Amino acid sequence: MTHISLKNKLSTNSNLLIVTDKFSNEKELSLPSELSAYITNELKKENTKTLSLNHLGRYISIVIVNQKEELNPLKEKIRKHAASVTDAINSLHEKEVVIYNQSNLHDLSLAAAEGMALANYQFKHHVTNSKKQLHTLKNITVVSLTIKQTEIDQLNIVTEATCKARDLVNEPVNILNASKLADAFKTMGKQAGFKVEVLNKAKISKLKMGGLLAVNAGSVDEPTFSIMEYKPKNAKNKKPIVLVGKGVVYDTGGLSLKPTPNSMDLMKCDMAGAAAVGCAMYAIAKAKLNIHVVALVPATDNRPGFNAFAPGDIITMMDGSTVEMLNSDAEGRMILADALHYAKRYNPELTIDIATLTGAAAAAIGSFGIVGMGNAKPTQKEKLLNSGFNVHERIAEFPFWDDYDELMKSDIADQKNIGGPYGGAITAGKFLAKFTDYPYYHLDIAGPAFLTGKDSYRGKGGTGYGVRLFFDFIKSL
Ligand code: BES
Ligand code: MN
Numbered sequence: 001m002t003h004i005s006l007k008n009k010l011s012t013n014s015n016l017l018i019v020t021d022k023f024s025n026e027k028e029l030s031l032p033s034e035l036s037a038y039i040t041n042e043l044k045k046e047n048t049k050t051l052s053l054n055h056l057g058r059y060i061s062i063v064i065v066n067q068k069e070e071l072n073p074l075k076e077k078i079r080k081h082a083a084s085v086t087d088a089i090n091s092l093h094e095k096e097v098v099i100y101n102q103s104n105l106h107d108l109s110l111a112a113a114e115g116m117a118l119a120n121y122q123f124k125h126h127v128t129n130s131k132k133q134l135h136t137l138k139n140i141t142v143v144s145l146t147i148k149q150t151e152i153d154q155l156n157i158v159t160e161a162t163c164k165a166r167d168l169v170n171e172p173v174n175i176l177n178a179s180k181l182a183d184a185f186k187t188m189g190k191q192a193g194f195k196v197e198v199l200n201k202a203k204i205s206k207l208k209m210g211g212l213l214a215v216n217a218g219s220v221d222e223p224t225f226s227i228m229e230y231k232p233k234n235a236k237n238k239k240p241i242v243l244v245g246k247g248v249v250y251d252t253g254g255l256s257l258k259p260t261p262n263s264m265d266l267m268k269c270d271m272a273g274a275a276a277v278g279c280a281m282y283a284i285a286k287a288k289l290n291i292h293v294v295a296l297v298p299a300t301d302n303r304p305g306f307n308a309f310a311p312g313d314i315i316t317m318m319d320g321s322t323v324e325m326l327n328s329d330a331e332g333r334m335i336l337a338d339a340l341h342y343a344k345r346y347n348p349e350l351t352i353d354i355a356t357l358t359g360a361a362a363a364a365i366g367s368f369g370i371v372g373m374g375n376a377k378p379t380q381k382e383k384l385l386n387s388g389f390n391v392h393e394r395i396a397e398f399p400f401w402d403d404y405d406e407l408m409k410s411d412i413a414d415q416k417n418i419g420g421p422y423g424g425a426i427t428a429g430k431f432l433a434k435f436t437d438y439p440y441y442h443l444d445i446a447g448p449a450f451l452t453g454k455d456s457y458r459g460k461g462g463t464g465y466g467v468r469l470f471f472d473f474i475k476s477l
């Protein structure tokens with residue numbers, strides 16, 4: 001874990017990231033005069049916006065910002081630059097770095113610390129003798145007179161929670177099955193202070209969660225249904241916000257088997273939605289935000305074994321409706337449907353689900369954002385979309401027109417579980433909306449949840465997408 005701390009004074013000789021609108025070697029900074037002259041001179045050169053140097057073993061990086069630019073893209077620029085500083089610090093085997101901000105935008109100090117901490121993430125605990133590979137950066141210090149300690153505390157919490165989500169996503173199914181995922185939520189509940197109840201297969205059967213049971217039918221491992229609740233005494237909301245996460249711990253496609261290369265081999269990530277809601281709960285509870293939040297995670301692997309459901313099967317869902325299941329690879333919506341129906345008992349203010357649901361979403365916008373849609377209230381949508389920009393987990397809103405409902409109609413049951421060849425991300429959302437009776441929003445993270453190559457502070461593998469989004473959104477309520 002990388003720790004971020006706050007100081008009101010700069011100490012000499014530390015590794016430095018200087019964020020500035022106009023570099024000046026002010027008194028507190030007091031760089032050696034020949035170094036300051038060199039920096040000033042270099043920054044005069046046209047189009048020089050960043051400068052990094054190693055001065056007698058001390059790493060110094062300067063990034064020039066134009067304060068007139070829009071804040072959110074600026075924050076993202078800083079996160080990315082800060083990530084490159086993390087890489088440099090680690091390659092120099094250094095432990096500490098200080099962020100010093102000469103601009104008036106104090107959010108940029110926070111963005112820098114966030115980018116650094118997230119870039120410092122590693123998933124190495126299965127590497128025996130990993131010592132030589134481990135990052136050396138341990139402490140990030142923000143020097144500021146205006147930033148509050150609570151802002152730093154929250155930043156530590158949310159970056160830690162994001163890294164926890166990455167860990168869960170990166171664990172393969174032989175290590176993290178549905179039961180282990182539920183155990184992880186229990187541990188996080190104890191650590192952060194929220195309630196976790198886990199329903200086992202017997203209870204899931206009793207509740208007639210037909211969708212979850214159908215997907216689990218081809219598996220040796222039992223399904224789980226995790227119910228997490230954080231209800232602070234001073235909650236501002238009367239009705240809870242409910243978060244639902246897809247917990248397919250591995251998606252083979254079932255009998256509609258996926259091909260291996262670049263497809264099934266990435267499918268340990270199919271519980272990224274579950275990781276996002278569980279770790280968002282962790283952050284929300286640990287930061288003691290005053291909002292009542294419930295999170296639901298239906299979890300199972302999707303395999304072609306035993307009585308695996310066969311394309312053509314008709315499944316009776318928990319809400320009593322029927323689904324003609326024509327493709328066992330459209331399994332996420334089957335388990336989410338039961339969870340969305342279960343959510344009705346909370347009479348939610350708003351329910352948001354998050355899922356690695358469709359290749360169509362990834363095909364449409366790639367890994368640069370989330371595909372969103374739903375019938376939440378305009379004010380709720382606005383806040384959620386805003387949070388997306390704040391944390392740079394942007395939501396591209398897709399249409400949610402009634403016409404798409406037609407594509408899910410079945411001749412022999414209430415719905416099919418697949419639509420036609422087009423609009424696949426939307427028909428999936430439409431299928432889910434049938435199981436809701438409250439303001440609802442659907443987030444498809446199939447694109448950004450898991451990267452096959454490093455992208456700045458989002459390394460290769462699980463990104464933890466959704467955790468920072470939900471934390472910012474709940475904070476905004
Ligand atoms: N888990 C996949 C979606 C996915 C694809 C996630 C790529 C991450 C990266 C989902 O269960 C799936 O297989 N969806 C099918 C639905 C189709 C059969 C209607 C798809 O997108 O191909
Ligand atoms: Mn699938």
Ligand code: ZN
Nearest residue numbers: 248251270332
């Ligand atoms: Zn899936």
